[in-house]
Amino acid sequence: MPRSTLVAPDKLLSVGQLATRSGVAVTALHFYETKGLIHSTRNAGNQRRYPRAMLRRVAVIKMAQRLGIPLADIASALSALPNDHIPTAEDWRRLSQGWRADLDRRIDEMIRLRDQLDGCIGCGCMSLKECPLRNKQDHLGDEGPGPHLP
Missing domain, CATH: 1.10.1660.10 (Multidrug-efflux Transporter Regulator; Chain: A; Domain 2)
Known part of the structure; x- marks a missing residue:
């Protein structure tokens, strides 16, 4: 409006x-x-x-x-x-501070992913079943193939 x-x-x-x-x-x-x-x-x-x-x-x-x-x-x-x-500059500082924690968290996650990628390239497995980079915390995969949610 x-x-x-x-x-x-x-x-x-x-x-x-x-x-x-x-x-x-x-x-x-x-x-x-x-x-x-x-x-x-x-x-x-x-x-x-x-x-x-x-x-x-x-x-x-x-x-x-x-x-x-x-x-x-x-x-x-x-x-x-x-x-x-x-x-004002103070208004903008407050705005950016509100995003800082989320950005820091995402940066840390990207660094971890980058480091895991180096390991995956070295190992060469790229297994969808076991790779922590490609299949992070896949608990439904333990139940076998096919859909598991209603």
Whole structure:
């Protein structure tokens, strides 16, 4: 839903300008808006207009997506940021701190997977039945072939 803004109309960006400056497709910006990640106002001609602060939000969204952070988590983090002014460095620090533990956990897991991959390449088994990399914690496999869940 569009929100009002205190920004002068000449300081607002059209969706095309936001797309060009951010490098994100117009359709993606519309999608982000429907998910509450960014917001716009409407001008007299009912066209979307975005505060320049949305450039920073879009940059954070794209960076977070590259890190594999789900859109729901991105939306939750962005919802804590102010809508009435450009977020401060402290606002951004708090946002990134919220993702740090998950990123650290995933980095540790990727390092373990990388190290296991080296071992698998050396052993050459790549057994779907026993390999801890390809068949991590497969408890249903112990029950034999075929489906085991209703």
